[in-house]
Amino acid sequence: MTDFGYQIFAQDGAARVGQIETAHGAIQTPAFMPVGTAATVKAMTPESVRETGADIVLANTYHLMLRPGAERVAGLGGLHKFMNWQRPILTDSGGFQVYSLSDLRKMDEAGVTFKSHIDGAQIHLSPERSIEVQNLLDADITMAFDECTPFPATEEVAATSMRLSMRWAERCRQAFVERPGYGLFGIVQGGMYADLRAESAAALQDLGFDGYAIGGLAVGEGQALTFSTLEVTVPHLPKHKPRYLMGVGRPGDIVGAVLRGVDMFDCVMPTRSGRTGQLFTPNATLNIRNARHADDPRPIDADCRCPLCRNYSRGYLHHLFRAKEILGSMLATWHNLTHYQDLMANLRQAITEGGLNDFAAGHARAGELGDIERL
Amino acid sequence: MTDFGYQIFAQDGAARVGQIETAHGAIQTPAFMPVGTAATVKAMTPESVRETGADIVLANTYHLMLRPGAERVAGLGGLHKFMNWQRPILTDSGGFQVYSLSDLRKMDEAGVTFKSHIDGAQIHLSPERSIEVQNLLDADITMAFDECTPFPATEEVAATSMRLSMRWAERCRQAFVERPGYGLFGIVQGGMYADLRAESAAALQDLGFDGYAIGGLAVGEGQALTFSTLEVTVPHLPKHKPRYLMGVGRPGDIVGAVLRGVDMFDCVMPTRSGRTGQLFTPNATLNIRNARHADDPRPIDADCRCPLCRNYSRGYLHHLFRAKEILGSMLATWHNLTHYQDLMANLRQAITEGGLNDFAAGHARAGELGDIERL
Numbered sequence: 001m002t003d004f005g006y007q008i009f010a011q012d013g014a015a016r017v018g019q020i021e022t023a024h025g026a027i028q029t030p031a032f033m034p035v036g037t038a039a040t041v042k043a044m045t046p047e048s049v050r051e052t053g054a055d056i057v058l059a060n061t062y063h064l065m066l067r068p069g070a071e072r073v074a075g076l077g078g079l080h081k082f083m084n085w086q087r088p089i090l091t092d093s094g095g096f097q098v099y100s101l102s103d104l105r106k107m108d109e110a111g112v113t114f115k116s117h118i119d120g121a122q123i124h125l126s127p128e129r130s131i132e133v134q135n136l137l138d139a140d141i142t143m144a145f146d147e148c149t150p151f152p153a154t155e156e157v158a159a160t161s162m163r164l165s166m167r168w169a170e171r172c173r174q175a176f177v178e179r180p181g182y183g184l185f186g187i188v189q190g191g192m193y194a195d196l197r198a199e200s201a202a203a204l205q206d207l208g209f210d211g212y213a214i215g216g217l218a219v220g221e222g223q224a225l226t227f228s229t230l231e232v233t234v235p236h237l238p239k240h241k242p243r244y245l246m247g248v249g250r251p252g253d254i255v256g257a258v259l260r261g262v263d264m265f266d267c268v269m270p271t272r273s274g275r276t277g278q279l280f281t282p283n284a285t286l287n288i289r290n291a292r293h294a295d296d297p298r299p300i301d302a303d304c305r306c307p308l309c310r311n312y313s314r315g316y317l318h319h320l321f322r323a324k325e326i327l328g329s330m331l332a333t334w335h336n337l338t339h340y341q342d343l344m345a346n347l348r349q350a351i352t353e354g355g356l357n358d359f360a361a362g363h364a365r366a367g368e369l370g371d372i373e374r375l
Numbered sequence: 376m377t378d379f380g381y382q383i384f385a386q387d388g389a390a391r392v393g394q395i396e397t398a399h400g401a402i403q404t405p406a407f408m409p410v411g412t413a414a415t416v417k418a419m420t421p422e423s424v425r426e427t428g429a430d431i432v433l434a435n436t437y438h439l440m441l442r443p444g445a446e447r448v449a450g451l452g453g454l455h456k457f458m459n460w461q462r463p464i465l466t467d468s469g470g471f472q473v474y475s476l477s478d479l480r481k482m483d484e485a486g487v488t489f490k491s492h493i494d495g496a497q498i499h500l501s502p503e504r505s506i507e508v509q510n511l512l513d514a515d516i517t518m519a520f521d522e523c524t525p526f527p528a529t530e531e532v533a534a535t536s537m538r539l540s541m542r543w544a545e546r547c548r549q550a551f552v553e554r555p556g557y558g559l560f561g562i563v564q565g566g567m568y569a570d571l572r573a574e575s576a577a578a579l580q581d582l583g584f585d586g587y588a589i590g591g592l593a594v595g596e597g598q599a600l601t602f603s604t605l606e607v608t609v610p611h612l613p614k615h616k617p618r619y620l621m622g623v624g625r626p627g628d629i630v631g632a633v634l635r636g637v638d639m640f641d642c643v644m645p646t647r648s649g650r651t652g653q654l655f656t657p658n659a660t661l662n663i664r665n666a667r668h669a670d671d672p673r674p675i676d677a678d679c680r681c682p683l684c685r686n687y688s689r690g691y692l693h694h695l696f697r698a699k700e701i702l703g704s705m706l707a708t709w710h711n712l713t714h715y716q717d718l719m720a721n722l723r724q725a726i727t728e729g730g731l732n733d734f735a736a737g738h739a740r741a742g743e744l745g746d747i748e749r750l
Contacts, residue, residue, distance in 0.1 A: 038694070045682070045702065063698075068690070068694040075670060084687055297451055327418070327419070330420065330705070
């Protein structure tokens with residue numbers, strides 16, 4: 001194994017505060033990873049991403065292998081240099097986007113053949129090629145290539161899909177090139193079925209990974225089913241490895257998952273919402289395009305430290321979105337990522353102080369208050 | 376008159392280095408004003424605009440009166456607070472955009488009636504209303520409302536148009552509310568006709584303005600005619616007031632106009648070009664979308680201090696533009712504005728050192744070299 005490391009500093013119930021060590025630095029957990037699909041967190045400079053408090057970003061293997069191409073990124077010095085982010089990077093395996101974005105042509109034991117959504121080129125992706133691409137990108141954390149089990153799925157379909165992913169996980173484990181500070185994560189599948197989740201978690205541990213992701217959630221099953229599936233999955237994962245819930249989620253989803261022992265998250269929610277004028281506050285998610293904001297001199301969130309809340313009125317941001325100005329997307333994304341990173345910092349503090357349950361209850365209560373009244 | 380001030384520190388031929396004092400601080404001249412049409416320099420934060428070296432930005436009266444509305448901006452504390460730019464702001468009069476963007480309905484001695492290009496609303500703009508709007512916006516430098524003389528125009532058409540603008544200039548002078556640190560600029564018109572330019576310059580000086588703009592250029596007449604018109608206009612302007620050439624231009628146009636005694640410039644060139652992937656360097660203007668940049672590890676301009684040139688390869692910027700990523704527009708705009716501001720700083724230094732002719736010759740020679748060779 002590599003010297004890729006994970007330490008736990010504090011626990012509160014199932015929740016943990018810890019630190020992941022990688023070749024490009026440390027990640028405080030619980031951690032939220034902004035999504036930088038095409039080697040950029042949309043509408044943000046890497047400096048501003050760091051100012052929000054992010055330790056790590058996620059980049060998408062599928063997008064980068066199609067454009068600009070993994071070999072090209074490698075030729076330009078790897079993803080960190082390419083995108084000017086010298087801190088940790090996690091890459092997904094490409095599997096999820098093959099199913100959601102491309103025209104899938106053929107899938108079998110070997111892997112998948114699909115048509116690029118960009119230029120229609122026919123591409124083959126296998127566990128071995130996914131690992132090779134992530135190596136070319138120089139990802140600090142490489143994800144195993146898996147099949148995305150559809151939802152809903154019968155137990156038989158979920159079992160067949162999960163077992164294929166476990167065979168692919170073994171091939172990923174074989175293909176992964178060990179390097180100091182670089183880690184490979186396995187992905188637990190099994191749909192919403194407790195027995196299958198336990199079987200998948202055990203199969204992955206037999207292979208041995210540097211961290212364990214929980215895949216196949218945030219696919220439309222709803223928060224209750226997400227949480228109940230976590231409750232039958234996390235206890236089967238090793239304590240001393242980081243746990244990553246893929247593609248989650250809204251702030252309340254993250255709080256609930258941290259309570260259930262999850263350490264890492266990624267989601268396009270703060271960035272995508274920012275570009276459409278949806279702003280997160282402790283009390284509500286507000287749509288800045290709404291006419292009620294046009295004359296409002298107040299900030300989005302008076303307690304927020306981001307540049308948008310420190311320097312601009314709701315009236316100005318409303319104007320920027322109405323006028324379709326790029327600065328609107330820039331500032332709203334910056335705010336939302338700051339909101340997410342401050343939530344993670346607050347979660348880490350609450351766990352450290354043994355007050356996570358109170359924090360979670362307060363977070364939920366605040367979320368029911370609704371936006372501040374119109375002037 | 377107000378205490379709006381202009382001092383000359385150095386001269387070299389017709390060119391001058393000076394400083395304009397305003398209510399929101401000083402402007403080093405010769406100055407380039409980035410265009411912030413809708414109360415934002417597109418794809419830039421105000422902090423990054425300042426980092427490029429800009430002392431002042433231009434905002435568009437026409438756009439802001441239509442959206443969000445001048446009274447609304449005033450209600451939110453004025454344009455400086457609205458857009459978080461605490462330094463000088465110049466607003467144009469709205470006249471140029473009425474002709475170029477709106478469906479003009481009626482024009483007479485009183486002013487113009489037009490249909491908004493945003494929602495079709497019928498709007499009236501007069502010298503008095505233009506000055507009122509610019510006052511509501513809290514512009515440090517207010518521009519007189521004039522008619523944009525078409526090009527080409529017969530001498531008769533140019534004379535009639537110019538004389539209307541001079542009568543409007545008098546009404547602007549009357550309507551302008553004097554405040555310490557706030558200035559009003561008149562605009563010389565007269566097409567490409569030396570006698571009309573001289574007549575216009577004299578008429579404006581009879582009224583007395585804090586600065587004198589040269590309008591009706593950069594309308595497709597070509598650089599030679601721009602320069603020859605400057606040569607028959609600038610000598611008729613008072614020495615101890617700033618001179619502003621509106622809507623100019625490419626770097627070579629600016630150098631030539633500074634040589635002919637101009638102190639201030641504005642143009643959408645660096646910002647608009649940035650958003651379309653046109654990058655200025657001392658040797659060439661390059662199109663980063665061109666495939667030859669895809670694998671190029673070198674910066675756009677190795678001697679440039681901007682974040683794009685310090686931190687990113689041509690290959691990365693090429694990728695951002697191909698992938699239509701917002702960060703591409705952000706970084707390219709930042710570079711182009713830095714290129715322009717560094718040009719202005721170099722011009723100021725050359726004038727101060729008495730070496731402007733050599734600098735201009737060197738600038739022209741460098742511009743003929745073309746882009747660096749492909750790797």
